[in-house]
Amino acid sequence: MSEYEIAGLSLTEVATRIAACELSSVEVTRACLARLDCYGHRLNCIAGIDPEAALAAAEAADAELAAGRPRGPLHGVPLAHKDMFYRAGRVSACGSRIRADFVPDYKATVLDRLDAAGALDIARLNMVEFGFGPTGHNEITGTPRNPWNPDYVTGGSSSGPAAAVAARLVYGTLGSDTGGSIRQPAAFCGLVGIKPTYGRVSRYGAMPMAFTLDAIGPLARTVSDCALLMQTIAGHDPMDPTTSSRPVPNYLAALESGVRGLCIAVAETYFYDSVDAEVSRLIKDSLAVFRALGAEIVPVTIPSMDLADSMVSLIVMVEGATVHSRWLRERRQDYGAQTLGRLLPGLFYPATRYVEALNLRHKVLADFAEAVFERADALHIPTMPMPVPTIAESDVAAKPNFMDYLRPFGHCTRPFSYLGLPALSVPAGFTANGLPCAFQLVGRPFDEAMLFRAARAYERETAWTSMAPPLEPARSRAARTTGLPSP
Amino acid sequence: MTDAAAMGAWARLFQALDLDGNALAGPVASVTRLEGTARQAAAGLSFDTEPASFVRLFESLVREEGGENV
Numbered sequence: 001m002s003e004y005e006i007a008g009l010s011l012t013e014v015a016t017r018i019a020a021c022e023l024s025s026v027e028v029t030r031a032c033l034a035r036l037d038c039y040g041h042r043l044n045c046i047a048g049i050d051p052e053a054a055l056a057a058a059e060a061a062d063a064e065l066a067a068g069r070p071r072g073p074l075h076g077v078p079l080a081h082k083d084m085f086y087r088a089g090r091v092s093a094c095g096s097r098i099r100a101d102f103v104p105d106y107k108a109t110v111l112d113r114l115d116a117a118g119a120l121d122i123a124r125l126n127m128v129e130f131g132f133g134p135t136g137h138n139e140i141t142g143t144p145r146n147p148w149n150p151d152y153v154t155g156g157s158s159s160g161p162a163a164a165v166a167a168r169l170v171y172g173t174l175g176s177d178t179g180g181s182i183r184q185p186a187a188f189c190g191l192v193g194i195k196p197t198y199g200r201v202s203r204y205g206a207m208p209m210a211f212t213l214d215a216i217g218p219l220a221r222t223v224s225d226c227a228l229l230m231q232t233i234a235g236h237d238p239m240d241p242t243t244s245s246r247p248v249p250n251y252l253a254a255l256e257s258g259v260r261g262l263c264i265a266v267a268e269t270y271f272y273d274s275v276d277a278e279v280s281r282l283i284k285d286s287l288a289v290f291r292a293l294g295a296e297i298v299p300v301t302i303p304s305m306d307l308a309d310s311m312v313s314l315i316v317m318v319e320g321a322t323v324h325s326r327w328l329r330e331r332r333q334d335y336g337a338q339t340l341g342r343l344l345p346g347l348f349y350p351a352t353r354y355v356e357a358l359n360l361r362h363k364v365l366a367d368f369a370e371a372v373f374e375r376a377d378a379l380h381i382p383t384m385p386m387p388v389p390t391i392a393e394s395d396v397a398a399k400p401n402f403m404d405y406l407r408p409f410g411h412c413t414r415p416f417s418y419l420g421l422p423a424l425s426v427p428a429g430f431t432a433n434g435l436p437c438a439f440q441l442v443g444r445p446f447d448e449a450m451l452f453r454a455a456r457a458y459e460r461e462t463a464w465t466s467m468a469p470p471l472e473p474a475r476s477r478a479a480r481t482t483g484l485p486s487p
Numbered sequence: 488m489t490d491a492a493a494m495g496a497w498a499r500l501f502q503a504l505d506l507d508g509n510a511l512a513g514p515v516a517s518v519t520r521l522e523g524t525a526r527q528a529a530a531g532l533s534f535d536t537e538p539a540s541f542v543r544l545f546e547s548l549v550r551e552e553g554g555e556n557v
Contacts, residue, residue: 444548
């Protein structure tokens, strides 16, 4: 196989071929390193890379396999992650100047689990400074570019991870999501990304942003790839007492079960309040696919979503300012202007308001459950209310009222961070600017399996997740449907 | 005393932070907008059962194997 063909395989396909010795981990890793070298810097998605160490790890993986000792379902597969997951002895800069030289002395549980499954971790990927921003802009490390069109943003804050996986530089990645930071870049870059249920995935060894909201999850090219990564990282961790001891179901087992008999709710208010007409049409088209597949569609009116949206903003600012309080006193000049502008308000909220914001969750969840879960298995809504903007038009930095511009980006994602519910973003086509668009499926706590199953049924009927960005020169739009070009 | 000046004095006293008027404009606008929303929404809350009631509700919504939740 050519390097292009290898890079075009899905994570699931490449893992299967390595396990069957049809491809070596070295061949696959060389293909990824070549593409990282060619496109990684152009897309500004790399925070750090050690090609020699990556190849050495691939050689070791091949040797283990040859000796009949496969580690697990991701044996020899090159991945790379958002630069906020700690690995002992390696820098984890979090897209910042403040942590540019930070070298942790322990390893994140999620990296430990991926290592145990045999995955290779071949690069650190650029991100929004400390995760504070939905567009992907970074004043400190530079702004990653969208592989579908480098003039456009990737979304944030898992900006580099989304760019790298969409551009076929690695096969999958881990991001973090506090108000939409997995789902937004997944939507803008044409990937499948999940914010798991609060407590489903350990956060031990990941830089915190807002500890009552933070979730870690995968971004991948296909539903199966995303489910496989979730299967690997999910589950109780004694090092993170907020993780649930509930057993992790087999996400892959029911993937092909279809949606006949499932009931999907469609929101009549809030989530469509300010949605662009073109986005709205694509989201409604995706709903028609579910209907044609045998799902029952029921309209619902969900109260309190505005309140959930506002309370997430308040909680993120207060908890974020708490995490950063020492640096805000001692190294304020080292923050980017927008990050600073988002953190400082958190120092001023009365403690009583913060407690109220947390305690309002019971009422909002009760309202949501009555509106949605009494009638349906899942809620179907847009991920982003607008088409992907250009880097230039969304570069608001810390201009006056910058938060007014940024607020709509998280309009459809923040409420589920507040409620702790699982939410999966699924590619749903392209807007007229040639950039991806996506819908979200939101489920009951710990019902990720149902979300994957529904998304897979949709994926089977559409071609969106098989399409690759036209990175190479002189590629026609039509070529996207055939995946990567021949060399 | 303006809102910004009051918040600047508060930041010095309680956060050991010196912020000028420009740095305070954003926080003033943000805090003014959201704190009122939380205060009004929480007016009717009972606080003697939180946060246990959220966790209990959250757990009650989990779909049990082969069972109905609602």
